[in-house]
Amino acid sequence: MTSHGEHRRDLGDFLRSRRAATSPEAVGLPVAPGRRVAGLRREEVARLAGVSVDYYTRLEQGRHASPSGAVLDALARALGLDPAGRAHLHDLAGPSTARHERPVVQRVRPAVHQLLDSLRDHPAFVVGRRTDVLASNALARALLTDWDALPPRRRNYVRWLLLDPGARALFPDWPVLAAEAVGTLRLDAGRHPDDPLLNALVGELTIGCPEFARWWSDRRVHERTHGTKRLHHRVVGDVTIHFEALVLAGEDDQTLFTYSAEPGSASADNLRLLSSWATDPGPAGSRRPRDPATP
Structure with missing residues (x-):
């Protein structure tokens, strides 16, 4: 359960971490010779946001009630926050329910399952709270991991990415992707601070992944909207995909995530090969994937 005081401390910790990570040059401030502070000073943030230094100090120290939306927007501009950071700031400043949330059981509509299955040439999957993977198609399971074969509590994207050795081997840029995924989880924690399943996941990741504690304490947030990822698949080799995140x-x-490759590229050829492997019915009508390298 998150108390009102804890909620305000989360806001203060986020402001302090973003202030320390923001250089004066990034927000248009001159840098005096011999300056020893890498980030912004409190008085600089206060001046940029148009509030008093005392008021801002009390926000960082968790000694002030929820600030207005206008003040939050001014602080977001002063700190150069992106849309995800701005939304997270508003989440943290909102009123805390100060109660223990009941775990939410999310289900995917039948029509969305049908849509996933129809996307035979595109890996696609649905992600819910805490980055739980709620549904996926055959090509997504062949490209990433077989979510359906995992116990329900382990069908979680961040958990898989950070704790499964196969995920580290799959992504050449694993440290960058993993840190961003932790930022996505941090964003969810701001929206649902009293989620017991999320708190349990954070505890598991803290124990199981050496890098997690550092990324989590950094308090960066990240929202996956679109982008590019490089993969090295054990069967078909290198694949570069473009992903889109579509809110249902x-x-x-x-959120529905879809992957695609550049038409006519080697990545598209490799995805097509993987698709034929994933949908090969195999002997006796079985739909179990068969490694194409196997005779």
Whole structure:
């Protein structure tokens, strides 16, 4: 359960971490020779945001009630926050329910399952709260991991990415992707501070992944909207994919991720090969994937 005091401390910790990570040059301030502070000073943030130094100090120290939306927007501009950081700031400053949330069981609509299955040439999957993987198609399971074969509590994208050795081997840029994924989890924690399943996941990751504690304490947030990823698949080799995150209307906290490769590229050829492997019915009508390198 998150108390009101803890909620305000989270806001202060986030402001302090972003202030320390923001250089004066990034927000248009001159840098005096011999300056020893890498980030911004409190008085600099206060001046940029148009608030008093005392007021800002009390925010950082968790000694002030929730600030107004206008003040939060001014602080976001002063700290150069991106849209995800701005949203996280507002989440942390909102009123805390100060109660223990009941775990939410999310389900994917049948029509969305049908859509996933129809995307035979594109890996696709639905992610919910805490980055839980709620549904996936055959090509996504062949490219990443077989989510359906995992126990329900382990069907979580960040958990897989940080704790599964196969995930580290799959992504050449694993440290960057993993740190961003932790930022996505941090964003979810701001929206749902009293989620017991999320708190349990954070504890598991803290114990199981040496890098997690550092990324989590950094308090950076990240929202996956679109981008590019490089993969090295054990069967088909190198694949570069473009991903899009599509929020499912009418469903709280459900996002459809689709992957695609540049038409005519080697990556597209490799995805096509993987698709034929993933959908090969195999002997006796079984739909178990068969390694194409196996005779």
